[in-house]
Amino acid sequence: MFSRDLWSEIFHSIKSNKLRTFLTGFSVAWGIFILVLLLASVDGMKNGFTKQFNDDATNSIFIYPGSTTKPYGGFEAGRRIQFDNEDLDFIKQSFTGYLEYITPRFSKSVTANFGKETGTYSIRGVNPDHQIIERTVVEKGRYINENDIQNTLKVVVIGKVIADELFKDVDPVGQNIILNKLSYKVIGIFSDDGNEREERNMYTPVSTLQRLYGNTRNIDQIALTYNPEFNFAEAINFSDNIEVALKRRLIIDPEDQGALYFNNYAEQFSNVSNFTTMLSVISIGIGMLILIAGIVGIGNILVFIIKERTKEIGVRKALGAKPFDVIKLVLLESVFITSISGLIGMLFAMAVVALISPIIDAPAFSNPSVDNVTIITATIVLVVAGVLAGLIPAMKAASVKPIVALRAD
Amino acid sequence: MIEIKDLHKSYHMGSNSLHVLKGINFSVKEGELVAIMGSSGSGKSTLLNILGMLDNLDEGEYLLDGVTIKNLNETKAANYRNKFLGFIFQSFNLINYKSAWENVALPLYYQGVNRKLRKERAIKHLESVGLGPWVDHLPSELSGGQKQRVAIARALAAEPKVMLADEPTGALDSKTSHEVMDLIQKINDEGKTILVVTHEDDIAHMCKRIVHLKDGVIVEDKVVDQVRVTPYVQ
């Protein structure tokens, strides 16, 4: 089928019709160019959105207490809910196996001093698990560990912004920092992909902060991540289960919407995913429409060529060409032209994307790129397009009656 | 080799129909060289097309080398054409973007002969029609007589049983016409069956038998003394 002769036949035909081959090919190249650019743009948006969520692990749930809105179990409405260490332990024990990481958050605002420099920052009491949930990147030194928690050590991991503002040229790790008149030892510096505001925080063992601030067992928030194997439905279901259990434990009306807030990233993430998927579908649709114009163009020109080559086809048939030989010739030519020009369009689009991708890094549009799926899809689309475009002309060619060749012109 | 019984053929154009062949009975034995004559519109080409399986007959019987030719599908007809028949056309019908040898090799291509062998055989046939030095030339670089000789080589390439020529000299001057007829005579000498449609008396008399068509029937069918082409002294 793909003998050298067939190819030389096709090349002959293309060589003797350079301009038309170029024009036909151009429409397809253009279609693919637009399609790939559109898909790359959607990819860029997707990256933009994902990046904004990347601040935290995508399988995380944040639980905040609020105030009850309904009277329940002998309590009046309007009661403030407060979490403590036992609530966290309760979740930990009730959902072992479903949980991946879990940490309390206990936050205070502090005035920090180092040397002559001073500033106001927020300090968070956390567990070591917090690092993974928040995707904190330790740039230097280390994060809070189990030993710090056990011994309620006065150690802090500070954000890069704090390091810059307070310590200037001094290496903060190992230095002592004064927070609300108490001295802590800096054990590490972190950065955060999410945003700079995050880097104005510092982390200390939750046990330390609770001891120093009234020897309390209270915590402000609970953050956790669930089994990453969970699909969307399972994730939502899991967070619902925690809600039910917590409400029972804290004596809250199951229907109360204000007492507990669950921030489930799966939910938001899924909304964004749906949105970008829709964009992909739309851009594939638009690309296809443009491509259809190309296909019709190729079909049109091929029909014209066939008309021009009627005599030649008649002669070939008189010499023994079977209908299938003729179909093969036209179809392969069509597929060949569409594939090559489509490939060129694709390469151009990829070059454009490669050029602009590093430059563009806006919040909603970041590093657009062309993935393998796009390339494979586009290639398949091209071959199919070539076949479709060549089909009608090929049938037309195959139905040419050889007598026309015998007629004197 | 060829046997036709009571052949009818009509062309339909809208509501009109034109009865072109009205009962042809005719047979050709192996090795004959037959001229088909008749005025314009008498149905010569129509007859030749039916013999060449390029057109279907309406009524009657056609046997080619003992095989009944009727209601063949396109693929089968293509196979028979390729195996049994060689065509020579008035307007040569060479493919203009293919060189002489590639044109000659085309029937072999459709037989599935490999490229190397095709080229060998095409060159051999081109040499036999005196075009050895022209194998790589495009048709546009050849004279009319040379083009027709390429066409003859092409008709010979598939080693057909019968050669059908529709006014092979119609587009040539008398000198080149004679050269072409000389070639046709020589091919016939080697035993090939050949049918030649022509208008010209002198061309017809270079054949061995003349069949006259008039208004769709054969009015005369006679054996003649073949006039051998006298080679031109150059």
Ligand SMILES: Nc1ncnc2c1ncn2[C@@H]1O[C@H](COP(=O)(O)OP(=O)(O)OP(=O)(O)O)[C@@H](O)[C@H]1O
């Ligand atoms: N495909 C066709 N459709 C309709 N009519 C046709 C067709 N082919 C031939 N005819 C008609 O049939 C008649 C015979 O045509 P044919 O070509 O066989 O004549 P001919 O003897 O070869 O003439 P000429 O010497 O001019 O070549 C003519 O009147 C022609 O108009």
Ligand SMILES: [Mg+2]
């Ligand atoms: Mg004719």
